[in-house]
Amino acid sequence: MKNKNYYGYLFILPFFIVFATFSIYPILLTFYYSFTNYSGMGTPEFIGLANYKRLVTDTYFLQAFINTWYIWGINFIFQIGIALGLAVLFSDIRLKMKGLGFFRAMFYLPNLITIASVALLFGILLGWHHGTLNHLLLDLGIISKPINWLNDPTTARWSVALIGAWMWFGHTFIVLMAGISGISNDYYESALIDGANRFQTFISITLPLLKPIMLYVLITSLIGGLQIFDLPMLITNGLGAPQGSLNTMVLYLYNQAFRFNNYGYAAAVAYGLFIITVVFSLITFKAMYRKSVN
Amino acid sequence: MKKLFLFLLVSVLSFALIACNSGDSSSNPGGKQKLTVWSFTDELQEPIDVFMERHDVEIELTIIPIADYPTRLRPVLESGSGAPDIFTGELAFIKDWVEQGYWENLSQAPYNVEELKGDFVDYVFDLGRGSDGNIKALSWQTTPGGIFYRRSIANEVLGTDDPQVIGEKFSTMDGLFAVGEELKAKGYRLFPDEGAVRWFAQGNNPQAWVNENNELVMSEGRINHFDYAKQLREMDLTAFAPEWSPAWFAAMDGPINYNAGWDAVDTNASNEVEVFAYALPTWGLHSVLKMNTDVTSGDWAVTNGPNPYFWGGTWLGIYSGSKNKDLAWEFVKMMTHDEEFLTNWALESGDVLSYLPVTEKIKGDFSEPFLGGQNNYTFFLNQAESINPGLVTRYDQQIDNFFGNMVSEYVDGVKTKEEAIQEFYNLVRNAYPQIKTPDQK
Numbered sequence: 001m002k003n004k005n006y007y008g009y010l011f012i013l014p015f016f017i018v019f020a021t022f023s024i025y026p027i028l029l030t031f032y033y034s035f036t037n038y039s040g041m042g043t044p045e046f047i048g049l050a051n052y053k054r055l056v057t058d059t060y061f062l063q064a065f066i067n068t069w070y071i072w073g074i075n076f077i078f079q080i081g082i083a084l085g086l087a088v089l090f091s092d093i094r095l096k097m098k099g100l101g102f103f104r105a106m107f108y109l110p111n112l113i114t115i116a117s118v119a120l121l122f123g124i125l126l127g128w129h130h131g132t133l134n135h136l137l138l139d140l141g142i143i144s145k146p147i148n149w150l151n152d153p154t155t156a157r158w159s160v161a162l163i164g165a166w167m168w169f170g171h172t173f174i175v176l177m178a179g180i181s182g183i184s185n186d187y188y189e190s191a192l193i194d195g196a197n198r199f200q201t202f203i204s205i206t207l208p209l210l211k212p213i214m215l216y217v218l219i220t221s222l223i224g225g226l227q228i229f230d231l232p233m234l235i236t237n238g239l240g241a242p243q244g245s246l247n248t249m250v251l252y253l254y255n256q257a258f259r260f261n262n263y264g265y266a267a268a269v270a271y272g273l274f275i276i277t278v279v280f281s282l283i284t285f286k287a288m289y290r291k292s293v294n
Numbered sequence: 295m296k297k298l299f300l301f302l303l304v305s306v307l308s309f310a311l312i313a314c315n316s317g318d319s320s321s322n323p324g325g326k327q328k329l330t331v332w333s334f335t336d337e338l339q340e341p342i343d344v345f346m347e348r349h350d351v352e353i354e355l356t357i358i359p360i361a362d363y364p365t366r367l368r369p370v371l372e373s374g375s376g377a378p379d380i381f382t383g384e385l386a387f388i389k390d391w392v393e394q395g396y397w398e399n400l401s402q403a404p405y406n407v408e409e410l411k412g413d414f415v416d417y418v419f420d421l422g423r424g425s426d427g428n429i430k431a432l433s434w435q436t437t438p439g440g441i442f443y444r445r446s447i448a449n450e451v452l453g454t455d456d457p458q459v460i461g462e463k464f465s466t467m468d469g470l471f472a473v474g475e476e477l478k479a480k481g482y483r484l485f486p487d488e489g490a491v492r493w494f495a496q497g498n499n500p501q502a503w504v505n506e507n508n509e510l511v512m513s514e515g516r517i518n519h520f521d522y523a524k525q526l527r528e529m530d531l532t533a534f535a536p537e538w539s540p541a542w543f544a545a546m547d548g549p550i551n552y553n554a555g556w557d558a559v560d561t562n563a564s565n566e567v568e569v570f571a572y573a574l575p576t577w578g579l580h581s582v583l584k585m586n587t588d589v590t591s592g593d594w595a596v597t598n599g600p601n602p603y604f605w606g607g608t609w610l611g612i613y614s615g616s617k618n619k620d621l622a623w624e625f626v627k628m629m630t631h632d633e634e635f636l637t638n639w640a641l642e643s644g645d646v647l648s649y650l651p652v653t654e655k656i657k658g659d660f661s662e663p664f665l666g667g668q669n670n671y672t673f674f675l676n677q678a679e680s681i682n683p684g685l686v687t688r689y690d691q692q693i694d695n696f697f698g699n700m701v702s703e704y705v706d707g708v709k710t711k712e713e714a715i716q717e718f719y720n721l722v723r724n725a726y727p728q729i730k731t732p733d734q735k
Binding site: 040041042054057060089121124128129130135148151239241242243255256258259260261262 | 353364365368372390394417533534535536539540550551693696699703706708724725726727
């Protein structure tokens with residue numbers, strides 16, 4: 001018998017070549033660089049664990065870590081809150097909301113706009129003396145003097161978080177709608193017959209049966225959230241101002257590598273970020289495992 | 295119908311494939327020599343067209359946005375594959391790059407540019423020099439800055455629009471503020487934003503950010519800058535239109551909305567305000583002011599600020615691994631010291647050149663209609679003479695960013711002056727651990 005099994009390997013080889021060249025090799029190279037003082041030019045010099053020692057005592061990285069969680073936290077609460085509310089509204093068998101297709105498209109739209117346009121748009125909306133929002137609030141008499149939204153740590157973080165929520169709630173809405181439509185209508189009909197009100201239906205039927213989907217949304221959002229970069233980068237011109245409050249972990253990494261040319265240290269930051277992601281993924285997996293046991 | 299669609303699809307695809315293929319193979323039609331140039335602006339396109347006409351060669355210009363430029367260029371230079379024959383450098387990173395081996399050494403034969411030393415504006419020539427003393431890149435332009443102001447407003451408020459007289463008023467920070475007060479009384483604003491004074495923070499004793507011992511230099515002028523910026527805010531002399539924002543551009547051509555309800559100022563003031571002046575370098579005239587004005591064209595003039603400064607500039611060098619160095623050198627030669635070409639170029643574009651034989655020729659009767667017929671050429675050349683290239687370090691762009699940021703936090707009242715300075719030192723150390731800050735001594 002001739003063994004033709006190797007053909008299979010041959011066919012999957014291209015993937016592995018590409019994967020090794022563009023994923024494995026850079027990952028290993030980054031690991032090597034994290035032990036050097038590579039500045040992007042010339043030859044890297046081996047400096048042992050110095051970069052990692054610096055990383056664990058780096059207050060700016062700690063600040064970036066806190067910022068990232070702060071922004072992602074607000075973002076997620078609003079994103080899932082709005083999406084869940086809308087999903088429940090649209091799937092309510094008593095309300096029979098019309099125009100689901102239209103709204104779904106409308107909600108999803110912000111997700112399709114390039115982040116550069118979003119940053120520009122909100123830069124103009126949230127401007128201090130010439131911003132649309134300030135003019136509106138002043139005209140309505142809600143505030144008496146313009147607020148410098150993007151120049152105060154709290155409002156800047158909230159702005160970025162809410163812009164993120166605005167961009168992503170449509171996506172989450174669609175995922176949750178899919179999850180809800182997977183719940184059999186029988187439950188709702190029997191609940192209706194038993195005289196349950198909307199709140200009770202939501203708490204006792206929708207929410208428990210939606211848990212796996214919610215967990216999925218949580219994990220994907222967390223992975224994306226730990227990598228928040230583009231919006232703070234564009235809004236603050238890469239500086240992470242005001243007072244470093246928009247300096248996220250990836251922005252910090254970017255600045256160390258491509259602005260300050262500290263490639264070695266940036267590589268160490270990348271591995272720090274990697275370890276953080278692994279830790280939080282493990283925590284989430286643990287939570288998921290316990291849930292499935294229950 | 296479906297078949298027709300498929301047929302169309304296949305033909306489009308195959309056409310695209312063929313087109314791509316032929317594009318590759320015919321990249322050298324008729325054996326023409328080919329050069330590749332990388333830059334971050336399109337300003338080289340016209341010279342390239344001229345050069346192609348003169349030499350019957352093909353030049354391909356690749357433009358990469360300035361923000362990505364160093365990141366895109368560095369790998370190809372490092373690896374040598376796909377690297378351009380000529381690439382430009384901007385002021386922000388020229389100091390880094392002249393230290394590397396990427397640019398051909400122009401001081402040695404066959405280039406021998408040292409012979410041209412006296413023909414160029416000093417600071418421009420010297421910025422292309424590495425610490426080993428060799429010239430790596432040349433520039434055709436000089437980019438000193440001045441203060442561009444509106445003649446009509448000057449006439450109304452100051453009683454004159456003569457650049458000489460106004461330049462005298464502007465020659466100290468206090469004079470600048472005094473004019474600002476006069477303008478404010480008539481409902482105008484001195485500058486669009488507070489960043490505009492950053493060029494004048496140096497005072498009359500300018501120093502490099504980082505000295506030869508790798509120490510950060512915090513001069514008295516820089517510390518004073520905190521106070522000047524705060525003063526500018528407290529006296530309400532700007533229109534709060536941040537640099538490069540839509541309002542900033544709009545204010546060049548007429549009144550902009552101002553602070554409806556801002557209670558720190560006179561409530562009787564109108565909601566519209568006009569900006570008097572912009573601090574901009576040579577290129578600001580052509581690429582910024584002219585591009586964004588319509589009504590106010592011809593109503594401008596340029597004069598000096600409290601001290602000379604410069605901003606930006608494009609240097610040009612040959613990639614040391616290039617296979618077409620002769621041709622590349624021909625292009626650099628044309629761009630930087632070809633009298634005929636540069637004369638046409640300067641008269642056409644108004645670019646202020648660094649090549650003295652040409653500037654000597656044209657500066658005498660130069661007249662810029664946009665500036666009401668003013669001879670801005672002579673003005674800028676005079677300013678260029680007082681620029682010291684030793685002040686530029688490879689760290690300037692980032693350090694200026696940090697500094698500007700801390701100044702605004704102080705002005706906003708978030709930090710005290712001491713806190714802001716301390717935070718500034720921390721930021722510098724974080725970005726460049728090798729630099730010693732004054733608080734470490």
